[in-house]
Amino acid sequence: MHSHKPSTLAHPTFNRREALRAGGIGLLGLTMADVAALRSQAAPHRPQPPVKSVIYIFLSGGLSQHESFDMKPEAAEQIRGEFRPIDTATPGIQICEHLPLLAQRSEKWAVVRSLTHMRNEHSDGHHIMLTGRSDLPRGFNPSKPMPTDHPTLTSIVGEMVAGKNHLPSSAVIPETFVHASGRVIPGQFAGIMGANRDPWVIDAATKCKQYGACPNCFDHQERDMQHTGDPVYESPNLRLPEQLTSGRLSRRLDLMQLVEERQRHLDGFQDVESMDRSRQTAISLLTSGKVRQAFDVHAESDEVQDAYGKNRFGWSLLMARKLVEIGVGMVQVNLGRNETWDTHGNIFPHLKQHLFPPTDRAVSALLDDLDQRGLLDSTLIVMAGEFGRTPKVFRLPQFYKRPGRDHWGAVQSVFFAGGGVRGGTVIGSSDATGGYPQDSPQKPENMAATIYDALGIPHDAAWYNAEKRPHHIYHANPIEGLVG
Numbered sequence: 001m002h003s004h005k006p007s008t009l010a011h012p013t014f015n016r017r018e019a020l021r022a023g024g025i026g027l028l029g030l031t032m033a034d035v036a037a038l039r040s041q042a043a044p045h046r047p048q049p050p051v052k053s054v055i056y057i058f059l060s061g062g063l064s065q066h067e068s069f070d071m072k073p074e075a076a077e078q079i080r081g082e083f084r085p086i087d088t089a090t091p092g093i094q095i096c097e098h099l100p101l102l103a104q105r106s107e108k109w110a111v112v113r114s115l116t117h118m119r120n121e122h123s124d125g126h127h128i129m130l131t132g133r134s135d136l137p138r139g140f141n142p143s144k145p146m147p148t149d150h151p152t153l154t155s156i157v158g159e160m161v162a163g164k165n166h167l168p169s170s171a172v173i174p175e176t177f178v179h180a181s182g183r184v185i186p187g188q189f190a191g192i193m194g195a196n197r198d199p200w201v202i203d204a205a206t207k208c209k210q211y212g213a214c215p216n217c218f219d220h221q222e223r224d225m226q227h228t229g230d231p232v233y234e235s236p237n238l239r240l241p242e243q244l245t246s247g248r249l250s251r252r253l254d255l256m257q258l259v260e261e262r263q264r265h266l267d268g269f270q271d272v273e274s275m276d277r278s279r280q281t282a283i284s285l286l287t288s289g290k291v292r293q294a295f296d297v298h299a300e301s302d303e304v305q306d307a308y309g310k311n312r313f314g315w316s317l318l319m320a321r322k323l324v325e326i327g328v329g330m331v332q333v334n335l336g337r338n339e340t341w342d343t344h345g346n347i348f349p350h351l352k353q354h355l356f357p358p359t360d361r362a363v364s365a366l367l368d369d370l371d372q373r374g375l376l377d378s379t380l381i382v383m384a385g386e387f388g389r390t391p392k393v394f395r396l397p398q399f400y401k402r403p404g405r406d407h408w409g410a411v412q413s414v415f416f417a418g419g420g421v422r423g424g425t426v427i428g429s430s431d432a433t434g435g436y437p438q439d440s441p442q443k444p445e446n447m448a449a450t451i452y453d454a455l456g457i458p459h460d461a462a463w464y465n466a467e468k469r470p471h472h473i474y475h476a477n478p479i480e481g482l483v484g
Helices: 022-026 032-042 100-104 122-131 153-160 246-267 272-287 289-294 302-308 312-325 347-372 444-454
Strands: 053-059 085-087 094-096 109-115 170-173 211-213 216-218 330-334 379-385 412-418 425-427 437-439 462-464 470-472
Touching (some): 053 347, 053 444, 100 347, 109 437, 122 444, 153 170, 153 444, 153 462, 170 312, 211 347, 302 312, 312 330, 347 379, 379 444
16 A cells, blocks of 8 residues: 655745755754764765666757657658658668767667647646646646646656655756746646645756757847856755864754754744755755765766767756766756747757757767666656647748747657667657657656656555545556567
């Protein structure tokens, strides 16, 4: 029988971002449990058995299936577009000519060409594909997250999977999705689970207003622009202040115990266990060299950074690998703020020059790196957007110099690798125009079930609200034929 696991995340009033900064952590009240965690740092390391992990790469804006993993070279020109397919290492499977590195590694990945839902708007699609639920909840607001939203996949995993090294079991990098208008995109948070179960967001990317793999960013309408923000990718500062040694910190924790107990009585703080877990996270970040190192992508050799690409896409996937290595169960990697993949116009030059090269490079490096470290079999990689793109190429000359494709929820291609995925496999197909599933249609619920199953979450599992009411997690079966 499934039992509810208390959340590892912070109380709504606790500033998670500040908890990543050494100065902020030093001001927290800390418990005796934290003292034990601190003192245990000197204990001999006991290797942990491998645990299934998931890296969910989300391409905000919507990847075109016709220009990537489901090309239609025999279709009319206005459907097939400008790009041509190339053979992969797997006979019979072709993908876009501008993804040559992934083509060489097809034995490590599979593609589902028939995932479908009924929504064509960005906010709707984000909510659907980030929560794994095709229906929009009561009170849905496309302009902002609501407490009645379905919980994001990362919140559910954070609730159901035990964390390691006093860290939450799921994380989002390198930032949340915020539109250029300031609209915070729904579907990224815990919703009905409660704000104390919001995902752990590691805010590592600078706030460039442009699109793509900064500093190699671009503008969809090809207006004059330049990259903004320095440095390009900032690993959080997790070191102790120089004047605060581990010994002094340990003594300070002892002294803070009495203050903490009094403060709880004064404030009437209810979520004591959640706050304790947050403090344990803070202690782990401060005192564990292995944990701190996972956040410092720039500490990796130039060879490793070059393999991934020294840009926001490459550094994000490198950090994802490092987090998986220290035991974070699920890492959602947001590749492209402000709907970077929304190619209404100039689709062919922008994919060819700005989006496919860093993506092809970074995802291929991730596959190789995990494989070389013996982690690929235990790490499921999923790559999707909020929807696909329209079958026909069209023009909006008032905004774009060259043609593009519109939003299209009816079908998209979803990339899977690692985690026992049968490499060189294609699940499902779309029709002759790439507009609708032709066979083996899959729902976002099937994708979510595949993620939960990879993490070992039981099929009858549920999370519980404050009234102890169960909310079942699985709403479909895992994608058949993908793993095995």
